[in-house]
Amino acid sequence: MTRGPAVRTGLALCAAALAAGCSSLLAPAAEAPLAIAMLDTLPQDIPRASCRAPLVRVERPESRPAYDTTRMAYTQQPHQIAYFSSNEWAERPAQMLHPLLVRALEATGCIRVIVPPDGGPASYILRTEVIELTQDFSEEPPKARLALRVRWLDAVSGNLLATREIAQREPMRQKTPGAGVQAANEASAKVLRDVARFALDMAGAH
Template sequence: MKAYMGRASFVALCVVLCAGCALLSPVKIDTKKYVLDRIPLDLPIAQAHSATLLVLVPETDPIYATTQMTYTSQAYQIAYFSQNEWAETPSQMIQPLIVETLRRTHYFSEILAPPHFGSHTYALRTEILELKQDFSSNPAILRLTMRFYLSREVTAQVIATKELSVQEPLRDRSPYAGVVAANEAMVYVLRELAKFTVEKAH
């Protein structure tokens, strides 16, 4: 009887210890990852030129130089979603979109991107100034602001600049709706960037 009680106590102790370990184990939280990958279909198709273009990696405000997705719910505040993030930094996702968009205009004979610099006629530098979901407004909106600089390689002189700011409404107040709005805003920005680059590179 004593042996039975001893075994029962041992089993009970093991159950308690295992339960305690389970409580102390970190909870696994699945993080959803999202991408910016849309390119405008209605691009200006220009006559081909011999000029070449170098598309530099976009510079980014430090707030947005991360895979964390930013949002604001009140003035002067920036926060990051805990279970939703970008698959890559905005800069890493946007640069190939710029390259592909400008290739589809057929204006430049070649479009280069780092690390392949090579000789080029023009260089395009971009800045990501803002990329956040704004829940302080009604409806909530996605704010995207970018600035472009086009320069000549020979003189390194900036020949044209343009800043675009887009406010795209969210379908609902959720991180995913913000991603959809960000892709819509990106389509508009890329279309305007293509027009700007082709017009100023004449």
């Protein structure tokens, strides 16, 4: 049987519609825009004291390899770590924390700070290491966890005078990366406050 022009046109339109439908199914899903976040919060309750204002060289923080990246880490079960695909830090956590450490120590009113590569007759060296910065969804409510290892050294001899691990766990208001960033900033402010208190103790403030 010979199909007329109208039938052939209808079949062609159906084929085109099916092709368009298939192509839309095969097309990759649009990716969510990348959200870039900062650690930029200073504590409101920085401890202050009077002392002889020793000169302290605040070295750039080191970091464990898992956190030496702009990728934002999270965990859903113990002993495992993953990274968000659409959320990142603007800089590596250690890079963001360094200027905050400097400002927190200067705000104590007791400590003068120099930053490498600047030289100068420093009395002490403050070294820090990021040992954890994770959004933990394995518990309820989820928490942002930040931990630093802090070392206080004699600048002349290089001898280690004290070391301390300072950590905070801050509850997240929602189960979202954005809420985790907010909680991480709250945790970092408390960690910075505790580092400043540790430095004052080591500087002999009163």
